[in-house]
Amino acid sequence: MTEHYIPDDLPAKIQHYIGGELVDSLSGKTFDVLDPVTNQVYVTAAAGQREDVDRAVEAARHAFETGPWPGMVPRERARVLNRIADAVEAQDARLAEMETFDTGLPITQALGQARRAAENFRFFADLIVAQADDLYKVPGRQVNYVNRKPVGVAGLITPWNTPFMLESWKLAPALASGCTVVLKPAEFTPLSASLWAGIFREAGLPDGVFNLVNGYGEEAGDALVRHPDVPLISFTGETTTGQVIYRNCATHLKGMSMELGGKSPAVVFADADLDAAIDSTLFGVFSLNGERCTAGSRILVERAVYDEFCQRYAARARNIVVGDPHDPKTEVGALVHPEHYEKVMRYVELGKQEGRLLAGGGRPEGLEHGNYVAPTVFADVPADARIFQEEIFGPVVAITPFDTDEQALTLANGVKYGLAAYIWTTDLARAHTFAQRVEAGMVWLNSHNVRDLRTPFGGVKASGLGHEGGYRSIDFYTDQQAVHITLGDVHTARFGAGPGDGERPST
Numbered sequence: 001m002t003e004h005y006i007p008d009d010l011p012a013k014i015q016h017y018i019g020g021e022l023v024d025s026l027s028g029k030t031f032d033v034l035d036p037v038t039n040q041v042y043v044t045a046a047a048g049q050r051e052d053v054d055r056a057v058e059a060a061r062h063a064f065e066t067g068p069w070p071g072m073v074p075r076e077r078a079r080v081l082n083r084i085a086d087a088v089e090a091q092d093a094r095l096a097e098m099e100t101f102d103t104g105l106p107i108t109q110a111l112g113q114a115r116r117a118a119e120n121f122r123f124f125a126d127l128i129v130a131q132a133d134d135l136y137k138v139p140g141r142q143v144n145y146v147n148r149k150p151v152g153v154a155g156l157i158t159p160w161n162t163p164f165m166l167e168s169w170k171l172a173p174a175l176a177s178g179c180t181v182v183l184k185p186a187e188f189t190p191l192s193a194s195l196w197a198g199i200f201r202e203a204g205l206p207d208g209v210f211n212l213v214n215g216y217g218e219e220a221g222d223a224l225v226r227h228p229d230v231p232l233i234s235f236t237g238e239t240t241t242g243q244v245i246y247r248n249c250a251t252h253l254k255g256m257s258m259e260l261g262g263k264s265p266a267v268v269f270a271d272a273d274l275d276a277a278i279d280s281t282l283f284g285v286f287s288l289n290g291e292r293c294t295a296g297s298r299i300l301v302e303r304a305v306y307d308e309f310c311q312r313y314a315a316r317a318r319n320i321v322v323g324d325p326h327d328p329k330t331e332v333g334a335l336v337h338p339e340h341y342e343k344v345m346r347y348v349e350l351g352k353q354e355g356r357l358l359a360g361g362g363r364p365e366g367l368e369h370g371n372y373v374a375p376t377v378f379a380d381v382p383a384d385a386r387i388f389q390e391e392i393f394g395p396v397v398a399i400t401p402f403d404t405d406e407q408a409l410t411l412a413n414g415v416k417y418g419l420a421a422y423i424w425t426t427d428l429a430r431a432h433t434f435a436q437r438v439e440a441g442m443v444w445l446n447s448h449n450v451r452d453l454r455t456p457f458g459g460v461k462a463s464g465l466g467h468e469g470g471y472r473s474i475d476f477y478t479d480q481q482a483v484h485i486t487l488g489d490v491h492t493a494r495f496g497a498g499p500g501d502g503e504r505p506s507t
Contacts, residue, residue: 003324004037004038004324004326005097005101005324005326006035006042006101007094007097007098007101009094010042010043010101010191011043011191011194012043013030013043013044013045013046014033014043014044014045014046014190014191014194014214015045015046015194015214016046016048016052016056016211016212016213016214017194017196017197017210017211017212018052018055018056018059018211018212018213019055019056019059019062019063019207019208019211020059020201020207020208022197023046023055024046025046025047025048025049025052025215026049026051026052026055027047027049027051027052029046029047029049030044030045030046030047031044031045031047031187031214031215031216032044033045033102033187033188033189033190033191034188034337034338035101035102036102036103036104036325036333036334036335036336036337036370036371037104037324037325037334037369037370037371038369038370039338039369039370039371042101043191045187045190045214045215046214046215047214047215047216047219047220048184048213048214048215048219048220048223049215049219049220049223050219050223052213052215052220053182053184053213053220053223053224053227054223054227056182056211056212056213057153057182057211057224057227057229057230058229059207059208059211060153060180060181060182060208060209060211061152061153061180061229062208063180063206063207063208063209064150064152064153064179064180067180067206067208067209068206069175069178069180069205069206069209070150070178070179070180071178072178074128074129074131074176075129077125077128077175077176077178078125078126078128078129078176079125080175080203080204080205081121081122081124081125081128081172081175081176081203082121082122082125083202083203083204084121084199084200084203084205085118085119085121085122085125086118086203087199087202087203088114088115088117088118088121088168088199089115089118092111092114092115092118093111095110095114095117095164095192095195096110096111096113096114097110097326098191098192098195099113099114099162099163099164099191099192100325100326100333101191101325101326102163102189102190102191102192103160103161103162103163103188103189103325103336104289104325104333104334104335104336104370104371105162105288105289105291105325105333106289106325106327106330106331106332106333107325107326107327107328107330108328108330109287109288110162110325113162113164113165114164114165116165116168117164117165117167117168118168119453120165120168120169120172120453121168121171121172123172123453124172124173124175124176124473124474125172125176127176127470127471127474128176128177128474131148131471131474133145133146133147133148134146140487140488141486141487141488142484142485142486142487142488143484143485143487144482144483144484144485145482145483145485146480146481146482146483147480147481147482147483148177148474148478148479148480148481149178149478149479149481150177150178150179150477150478150479151177151179151231151232151255151477151478151479152179152180152229152230152231152232153179153180153181153182153229153230153231154170154174154179154180154181154182154230154232154233154234154477155181155182155184155224155225155227155230155232155233155234156170156171156174156181156182156183156184156233156234157184157217157221157224157225157233157234157235157236157237157245158170158183158184158185158186158193158236158237159186159236159237159238160186160187160188160189160291160336160337161288161291161292161293161336161393162288162292163185163186163189163192163193164192164193164195166236167183167185167192167193167196169468170183170234170236170468171183171196171210173468173473173474173476173477174234174477175205175209175210176474176477177473177474177477177478178477178478179477180208180209180210180211181209181210181211182211182212182213182224182230183196183210183211183212183213184212184213184214184215184217184220184221184224185212185214186237187214187215187216187217188336188337188340189336190214193212193214194212196210196212197210197212217241221245222248225245225248225249225254226248226251226252228252230254231252231254231255232254232255232256232257232476232477233245233249233254233255233256233257234256234257234258234468234476235256235257235258235259236258236259236260236293237260238260238261238391239260239261239391239417239462239463242258242260242464242465245258246258246465255476256465256466257458257465257466257467257468257476258464258465258466259293259419259457259458259459259463259464259468260293260419260459260462260463260464260465261293261391261393261417261419261462261463262293262294262295262297262391262417262418262419262420262459262463263297263298263388263389263390263391263415263416263417263419264294264295264296264297264298264417264419264420264421264422264440265296265298265299265300265411265412265421265422265438265440266280266281266284266296266298266299266300266421266422266423266424267300267408267412267421267422267423267424267425267434267438268281268299268300268301268302268305268309268424269302269408269423269424269425269427269430270302270303270304270305271425271426271427272305272424272425272426272446273424273426273446274305274308274309274312276424276446277309277424278309278312278313278316280296280422280424280447280448281296281299281313281397281422281448282313282316282317282320283448284296284422284448284449285297285299285395285396285397286317286320286331286332286375286395286397287331289332289333289334289335289336289394289395290332290375290392290393290394290395290396291335291336291340291393291394292393292449293393293419293463294419294420294442294449295393296397296420296422296448297391297392297396297397297398298381298388298397298398298400298411298412298415299313299397299398299399299400300399300400300401300402300408300411300412301399301400301401301402302401302402302403302408303401303402303403306401309399310358310377310379310399313358313377313399314358314359314377314379315359317358317359317360317375317376317377317397318359318360318375320332320375322364322367322372322374322375323367332373332375332395333372334370334371334372335371335372335373335394336371337371338371340371340393340394341371341373343392343393343394344373344392344393344394344395344396345362345373347386347387347390347392347394347396348360348361348362348373348376348396350386350387351376351378351381351385351387351396351398354378354381354382354385354386354387354388355378355379355380355381355382355385355387355398355399356378356379356380357376357377357378358377358378358379358399359374359375359376359377360373360374360375360376360377360395360396361374361376362374373394373395373396374395375395376395376396376397377397377399378396378397378398378399379399380399380400380401381398381399381400382400383400383411383414385398388400388415389415389416391417405430405434408434409434409437409438412438412439412440413438413439416461416462417459417461417462417463418439418440418441418459418460418461418462418463419440419441419442419458419459419463419464420440420441420442420443420444420449420459421435421438421440421442421443421444422443422444422447422448422449423435423438423443423444423445423446424446425445425446426446431445431446432445439460439461440459440460441456441457441458441459441460441463441464441467442455442456442457442458442459451469453469453470454469454470454471455469455470456468456469456470456472457469
């Protein structure tokens with residue numbers, strides 16, 4: 001194992017960013033942030049309370065009501081977004097180092113996420129300029145058009161897995177639409193979020209347009225959700241937290257977009273390209289340390305190829321390189337936090353009673369400290385097993401056989417989640433038929449999770465509410481106002497007119 005890398009430019013403390021200034025919590029409260037490899041405290045962060053959220057919302061509201069940002073023409077906002085993308089690309093290596101240190105993600109994967117963050121800003125810079133609003137004409141009588149207006153202050157609550165990229169996923173469309181924002185990043189991983197302030201300032205984003213409040217979900221996050229001057233909330237995270245947010249948004253009838261948990265199936269039919277399916281399903285559950293909502297963590301394999309698949313899959317899983325996240329050879333790093341590590345390990349122990357252990361099952365040899373879990377493979381997992389039904393969010397996979405297409409569909413749909421599904425078959429009719437019947441917001445045929453940013457992202461059932469991505473993100477952050485213009489005579493029933501009032505003269 002290589003010596004653990006610690007970036008040399010770590011901040012002395014992590015503060016809020018409100019109205020263009022770095023500030024501490026009014027209460028002076030802080031919380032500790034841990035390095036996932038050592039579980040040692042490396043920095044303290046300001047712990048936002050209700051009064052800090054109030055300050056941030058007031059700054060965002062003031063910038064929305066009196067500042068230039070909402071009224072800028074799309075091209076002007078796009079120029080700022082492109083400068084943000086330039087800044088992210090220029091420091092992608094540093095961003096990846098910070099993200100790796102803070103999250104435990106392998107450095108090569110963190111670098112890809114940093115570059116994806118830049119692409120998110122570029123994509124929405126292009127989209128907002130190309131946006132075409134609807135126009136409807138009744139020749140000679142009426143013209144009707146749709147006017148888009150930014151909603152106002154957007155509350156953004158982001159998770160700890162790939163935090164910098166997922167923050168960009170919300171920040172880019174919100175800012176492109178002309179909203180001002182208050183971001184509440186995950187308390188486990190505040191480091192990379194703290195870099196946005198400098199990036200935005202250098203790009204020329206006006207003060208108050210972007211505000212950041214660190215803290216716990218039940219304190220800072222809850223205050224943001226309940227704030228009467230925040231008309232919409234975009235949340236990515238765990239399903240039970242999403243249910244709490246849903247209830248608390250109801251008081252003010254806030255707009256909501258929630259991307260929640262997943263337990264996505266990868267369905268491998270006997271006619272599939274088995275080499276490609278094994279490559280993809282390994283990557284789909286073990287990349288990003290398995291801490292990904294779209295992980296194909298249930299692999300359903302047709303009986304005719306089941307034994308071969310299990311043998312080859314487990315052999316590959318045993319060869320996955322687990323190690324220090326900063327080592328370029330590392331394929332699975334350290335889980336984000338000891339609390340999450342303990343949760344995943346409880347599922348690993350449970351799985352030993354519910355399935356047949358083929359690989360992993362504990363801490364990797366030679367890694368006695370830190371949040372390391374060996375890539376773990378369970379076979380013969382029944383549909384009612386907890387490791388089949390519940391989201392583990394770690395490098396753990398359950399493999400289950402099936403005999404018929406109908407049985408495969410029943411297994412695929414037999415959980416409360418419905419985020420993604422992956423289907424492996426060379427039969428085109430089967431592929432498209434199965435895709436239409438599977439309960440998932442997104443389906444990939446003969447592929448792992450390769451996103452087209454123009455398409456909707458979101459799930460069904462317990463995996464989410466609403467969709468973002470492409471124009472759907474712009475829809476979420478804007479109000480659509482229909483404007484009707486009359487060109488000819490309007491024939492209106494004349495309520496209250498007496499017999500002697502005559503006819504209204506023509507125009």
